[in-house]
Amino acid sequence: xxxxxxxxxxxxxxxxxxxxxxxxxxxxxxxxxxxxxxxxxxxxxxxxxxxxxxxxxxxxxxxxxxxxxxxxxxxxxxxxxxxxxxxxxxxxxxxxxxxxxxxxxxxxxxxxxxxxxxxxxxxxxxxxxxxxxxxxxxxxxxxxxxxxxxxxxxxxxxxxxxxxxxxxxxxxxxxxxxxxxxxxxxxxxxxxxxxxxxxxxxxxxxxxxxxxxxxxxxxxxxxxxxxxxxxxxxxxxxxxxxxxxxxxxxxxxxxxxxxxxxxxxxxxxxxxxxxxxxxxxxxxxxxxxxxxxxxxxxxxxxxxxxxxxxxxx
Amino acid sequence: xxxxxxxxxxxxxxxxxxxxxxxxxxxxxxxxxxxxxxxxxxxxxxxxxxxxxxxxxxxxxxxxxxxxxxxxxxxxxxxxxxxxxxxxxxxxxxxxxxxxxxxxxxxxxxxxxxxxxxxxxxxxxxxxxxxxxxxxxxxxxxxxxxxxxxxxxxxxxxxxxxxxxxxxxxxxxxxxxxxxxxxxxxxxxxxxxxxxxxxxxxxxxxxxxxxxxxxxxxxxxxxxxxxxxxxxxxxxxxxxxxxxxxxxxxxxxxxxxxxxxxxxxxxxxxxxxxxxxxxxxxxxxxxxxxxxxxxxxxxxxxxxxxxxxxxxxxxxxxxxxxxxxxxxxxxxxxxxxxxxxxxxxxxxxxxxxxxxxxxxxxxxxxxxxxxxxxxxxxxxxxxxxxxxxxxxxxxxxxxxxxxxxxxxxxxxxxxxxxxxxxxxxxxxxxxxxxxxxxxxxxxxxxxxxxxxxxxxxxxxxxxxxxxxxxxxxx
Numbered sequence: 001x002x003x004x005x006x007x008x009x010x011x012x013x014x015x016x017x018x019x020x021x022x023x024x025x026x027x028x029x030x031x032x033x034x035x036x037x038x039x040x041x042x043x044x045x046x047x048x049x050x051x052x053x054x055x056x057x058x059x060x061x062x063x064x065x066x067x068x069x070x071x072x073x074x075x076x077x078x079x080x081x082x083x084x085x086x087x088x089x090x091x092x093x094x095x096x097x098x099x100x101x102x103x104x105x106x107x108x109x110x111x112x113x114x115x116x117x118x119x120x121x122x123x124x125x126x127x128x129x130x131x132x133x134x135x136x137x138x139x140x141x142x143x144x145x146x147x148x149x150x151x152x153x154x155x156x157x158x159x160x161x162x163x164x165x166x167x168x169x170x171x172x173x174x175x176x177x178x179x180x181x182x183x184x185x186x187x188x189x190x191x192x193x194x195x196x197x198x199x200x201x202x203x204x205x206x207x208x209x210x211x212x213x214x215x216x217x218x219x220x221x222x223x224x225x226x227x228x229x230x231x232x233x234x235x236x237x238x239x240x241x242x243x244x245x246x247x248x249x250x251x252x253x254x255x256x257x258x259x260x261x262x263x264x265x266x267x268x269x270x271x272x273x274x275x276x277x278x279x280x281x282x283x284x285x286x287x288x289x290x291x292x293x294x295x296x297x298x299x300x301x302x303x304x305x306x307x308x309x310x311x312x313x
Numbered sequence: 314x315x316x317x318x319x320x321x322x323x324x325x326x327x328x329x330x331x332x333x334x335x336x337x338x339x340x341x342x343x344x345x346x347x348x349x350x351x352x353x354x355x356x357x358x359x360x361x362x363x364x365x366x367x368x369x370x371x372x373x374x375x376x377x378x379x380x381x382x383x384x385x386x387x388x389x390x391x392x393x394x395x396x397x398x399x400x401x402x403x404x405x406x407x408x409x410x411x412x413x414x415x416x417x418x419x420x421x422x423x424x425x426x427x428x429x430x431x432x433x434x435x436x437x438x439x440x441x442x443x444x445x446x447x448x449x450x451x452x453x454x455x456x457x458x459x460x461x462x463x464x465x466x467x468x469x470x471x472x473x474x475x476x477x478x479x480x481x482x483x484x485x486x487x488x489x490x491x492x493x494x495x496x497x498x499x500x501x502x503x504x505x506x507x508x509x510x511x512x513x514x515x516x517x518x519x520x521x522x523x524x525x526x527x528x529x530x531x532x533x534x535x536x537x538x539x540x541x542x543x544x545x546x547x548x549x550x551x552x553x554x555x556x557x558x559x560x561x562x563x564x565x566x567x568x569x570x571x572x573x574x575x576x577x578x579x580x581x582x583x584x585x586x587x588x589x590x591x592x593x594x595x596x597x598x599x600x601x602x603x604x605x606x607x608x609x610x611x612x613x614x615x616x617x618x619x620x621x622x623x624x625x626x627x628x629x630x631x632x633x634x635x636x637x638x639x640x641x642x643x644x645x646x647x648x649x650x651x652x653x654x655x656x657x658x659x660x661x662x663x664x665x666x667x668x669x670x671x672x673x674x675x676x677x678x679x680x681x682x683x684x685x686x687x688x689x690x691x692x693x694x695x696x697x698x699x700x701x702x703x704x705x706x707x708x709x710x711x712x713x714x715x716x717x718x719x720x721x722x723x724x725x726x727x728x729x730x731x732x733x734x735x736x737x738x739x740x741x742x743x744x745x746x747x748x749x750x751x752x753x754x755x756x757x758x759x760x761x762x763x764x765x766x767x768x769x770x771x772x773x774x775x776x777x778x779x780x781x782x783x784x785x786x787x
Contacts, residue, residue, distance in 0.1 A: 029588070035581045036593040043600050043654070046611045049622060117345035124341035136342075143353055144773075146766045151356035153363060153746045153755045158356060183352020186345040215337050244605050246714050251747065262606040266718060269610055277614055284607050295602035296595065 047288075053281035075278040076286075096283055098257050099264035103243055103287075106178055106260060111239040114185040115231050121186050122193035123219050127205065137191070144187045155180055156251055172254040180252065181242055189234050196230045197223060236298055240291060261287055364539055364759035368532040370752025372517045379531035380495060383502065383519065385470065386528060387493035388477055397422075397478065399486035400445035401466055402453045409462070411471055412437055412445050412453070413478065413486055423451070424471030424478055424486075444484055459483055493527070502527060532756075539760035552730035552741070553761065559641070560737040564709040567648045568702050574649070575656025576694070582657075583664050594661070601654035609718040612647045616719075637734035640720050644735050648715050652705065656698075663697040664690075707773045711739045711765070738765050 057070040079096045124130075125137060156171075159180065163170015170176055200223060208218045224231070246262040253259050259267070269280045329339050374382060397413040404410050404425075411424040414437060421432040440446035447453065454462055470477040476490035493502045493511075502511040502519050511519035511527050516538075518530040542549045578597065582590055600608060615622050616633035624630055633643045667690060675685045716722055722736035722744060731744045742765065746758035 029584070032581045032584065032587055033589075035578070036589075036597075039578055040593060040596045042650070043597050046608070046615055046650075047599060047603065049615065050611050117348070120341045121345045124338040128338040128341075130338045133338075140349075142770070143349070143357070146353075146357050146770070151353070151360045151762070152743065153758060154356035154359035155352060158352075158359070179348065180352045182348040183356075186349045190345070216340070219341070240604065244714070246606055246718065247743070262714075265610060266606070269614070280610070280614070284611060288603050288607050291604050292599065292602040296598065 050281045050284050053278055054285045056278060058278070075282040079279040079282045079286075094268055094279060094283075095257055095259070095264060096286075099259050099261045100287060102174060102258065103261040106174055106181070107239045107242040109178055110181045110185075110242045111235040113182055114189065114238040115235045117182070117185045118189040118193050118234065119224060119227065119231065120219070122190045122197055123223060125190065125194045126197035127202070127215075127223075137194075140186055140190055141188075152247065152251055155248070159252055171252055172258055174258065177249060177252050177260075180248055181245070185238075189238065192234065193227070193230065196227055200226050233298065236294060240295065243291065360759050361763060363755050364763050365534055365536060366532050366756045367517045367530075367535045367538070368756045368759075369754040371528065372530040372532045372756075374529060374531050376517075376531040376533065379517075379529050382529045383493065383527050384491060384495060385477075387491050387502075388470070388479070388489035389492050390487045391476075391490040394490065395488040397486040397488075398439075398445060399480055399484060400448075400453050401459070401462060401480065401483065402448060402451040404451055409454075409465060409469060410451065411469070411478065411480060411486055412448050412451060414439070414445065426469065426471070429471050429473050429478065535756070539756050540763075542757065543760055543764065548730070549757070552726075552732040555726075556732050556736050556738055556741045559735070560710060563641075563645060563648075563735075563737055564706050564712075566645050567652055567709045568706045570645070570649050571652035571705075572656045572660075572698070572702055574653045575658075576660045578653070578657050579660035579664055583661060594657075597657055598654045600650055601658075605651060606714050606718060608651055609647060609715050612643075612650075613719055616643055616647075634720050635724050637724055637726070640724060640735045644716055644719055647719060648709060648712065651715070652709070655705070659698055659701055660694065663694045666697065667693045703772060703775065707769050710737070710769060710772070712737070713739050713743070716740045717743070738768075 052067060054075055055071045055073070057072045057074065079094050125133060159169075159171055159176050163173070163176065167173075168175055169179060204222055204226075205218050208222050213221065244262065245260075246266070249260045250263045250266070253263060256264070256267070265280065265283055268283075269276055326343070329336050329343065396416050398416055399414075400412045402410055402412050404423075408425065413422040413424055413429075414420070415422070419434075421434060421437050423430050423432055436448060437445050438447045445453065466480050466483070470479045470489075473488065476488060478486050478488050480486045492506060493504055495502050500513050503509070504511075509521050509523075509525070511521045511525070514520040515533075516535055517533040519527040543553050544550060582593055584590070587593075613634070616624075618624060618630060618632045618635060621633070623633065631639055633639050671689055671693070672685055675689045680688065716735055716737055717740050720733070720735045722733040722740045724735075725733050731748070732741050736744070738761065742758050742761045745754050745761065747753060
């Protein structure tokens with residue numbers, strides 16, 4: 001049975017195939033089910049394992065099993081309000097609620113500002129003709145190829161010096177990290193949004209202008225509402241991207257309470273795999289499940305956004 | 314300075330936003346551009362500049378600071394120097410001062426960080442053992458506060474005409490004299506003891522003819538030295554080349570394996586009549602929806618050699634993350650696990666976009682199943698997927714999180730470099746700059762990051778050029 005069989009099956013147009021209502025049978029497709037089931041098992045096994053560990057009474061890594069021996073919520077309790085006597089090392093204390101809160105605040109703000117600033121720029125690139133427009137667009141593309149991570153040393157030193165003048169946005173502050181993330185907002189997203197804005201007929205703008213609308217009224221009142229679907233996809237992609245970001249956060253944040261979730265959880269589990277496995281697994285569930293649900297429910301939009309040129313890291 | 318910049322920026326923004334007709338595009342572009350310039354353009358320019366310097370541990374300061382530092386370091390007690398009874402104290406402003414009584418002639422002084430001031434005789438009340446008990450106008454630091462002052466006190470010097478006075482312990486202070494003399498005219502240090510001359514070597518250090526170096530050095534422009542070190546110096550080139558090759562192997566194998574598996578699964582699922590098709594697809598995308606850092610941390614636990622479930626399922630004791638070879642296998646496998654769903658989704662979409670007539674025509678012409686796949690389906694598929702493969706290659710080329718959270722680039726290699734067995738260029742750069750056990754080397758790290766930029770830019774540039782995206786810029 002080779003892979004080509006199904007290519008041949010696809011020869012007939014799909015609609016016709018459906019209308020003939022072939023009875024779905026398990027027999028001819030057994031190998032497809034076998035392959036799919038094996039793949040699903042491999043895809044889900046780590047997650048199933050973590051889900052089990054989160055509710056397992058034995059919170060050590062060695063005591064983990066696919067089906068928990070006795071179910072408990074202790075791991076969640078330990079994660080959210082760690083017993084100070086139990087966790088002696090400062091760096092390995094869980095401030096899970098704070099970490100998650102920091103991550104959510106930062107990722108949400110960046111996502112919203114990302115969409116807003118990106119849309120503003122994309123609108124200018126799409127609707128106005130001005131000197132340096134083409135250069136600007138190409139420059140945005142080129143600068144993306146120098147990932148922010150590589151300029152880490154410089155970013156660190158800039159934030160360090162900014163902090164000397166304006167302490168509220170220096171090292172180890174959420175504002176500082178947020179501002180650094182905003183440096184990445186004008187990039188591939190501006191391209192995606194410009195492409196979308198280009199498809200909105202400029203007659204709409206024209207008629208609004210005839211009615212006396214200013215460019216900013218056209219932007220807020222006409223273009224932005226029409227672009228809401230793609231705006232929400234970009235917001236979610238950027239939310240997930242920032243939620244995942246580790247390296248800038250770990251470089252700029254220094255105190256345990258200010259950590260974002262990746263930095264905090266990494267420090268929590270690092271070299272403590274055997275002890276902290278249960279609470280860690282609980283933390284994975286709490287943070288991972290909501291993101292997964294959002295992501296999967298918007299999968300269709302996200303994939304079409306991805307195939308247009310950006311890739312989730 | 315900061316205020317000036319702030320005022321100028323405010324004025325410029327006012328000019329743009331408050332003028333009714335001019336510069337409308339600018340109004341829309343500025344908000345994003347401000348951040349783009351502050352946190353991408355400036356860092357990159359800065360980064361390129363740092364790449365031309367020797368900025369590293371021991372070369373952090375600017376030259377004038379380094380000269381002051383050398384002068385301070387060279388202070389030593391002369392053979393017959395003055396010694397003082399001393400008590401650290403705070404003046405009215407809370408600044409640290411040293412209260413001093415010359416042990417030879419009993420004269421009293423107060424030493425600040427700027428100067429040594431004589432006090433009237435009897436200003437300091439002496440205790441039983443010649444210690445200073447109290448002083449009007451000053452609060453003597455005692456007890457627990459004194460312990461906390463340890464660091465500050467050790468670095469505190471009172472400059473004098475001939476050298477400086479520094480605390481020795483908490484109750485005495487010694488007059489110190491410099492052992493090196495700096496000549497501003499010749500820009501050299503001369504050791505007083507033996508007349509040895511230390512000259513500026515042009516690379517941020519004062520060095521004697523014998524090779525002896527004075528600490529600290531300073532940061533200075535060293536031209537292309539970092540770049541040529543990457544290409545020529547065997548101690549740097551050898552690990553760089555090793556890491557470079559591994560980065561390529563790592564990224565390429567992830568893309569090829571993930572694409573092959575993703576396409577295979579897509580073909581398996583690409584049959585509209587297949588039962589549970591949507592459920593399979595939904596479940597297979599789960600690894601892609603899980604935040605990446607969580608997935609990598611989970612795998613770190615599963616692959617643990619002592620307690621990890623992978624070893625206990627296999628009844629083996631494989632050092633997945635601690636053996637150079639197995640660690641490489643592990644980071645590729647975990648990355649593939651993360652990447653396959655993406656290629657599954659992309660391939661499913663691409664398969665459905667291939668017109669059925671083409672396959673039909675090939676079949677009429679007598680093509681076999683494999684032949685049709687090889688000659689018709691795959692080439693058409695690659696038109697859509699190839700640019701995404703190149704983009705994915707570029708992403709994996711810099712996939713810091715996977716490497717850093719799983720193996721941290723380890724296990725360590727045998728040679729002297731910081732590069733471990735699984736380090737890719739970007740984690741190697743990070744280690745050079747921030748984690749090097751042998752000190753930070755910002756200059757070299759920046760140089761390496763510029764190399765990475767050109768590699769990634771040429772790969773992605775090729776991708777965009779091939780996919781024709783640039784032609785959309787009208």
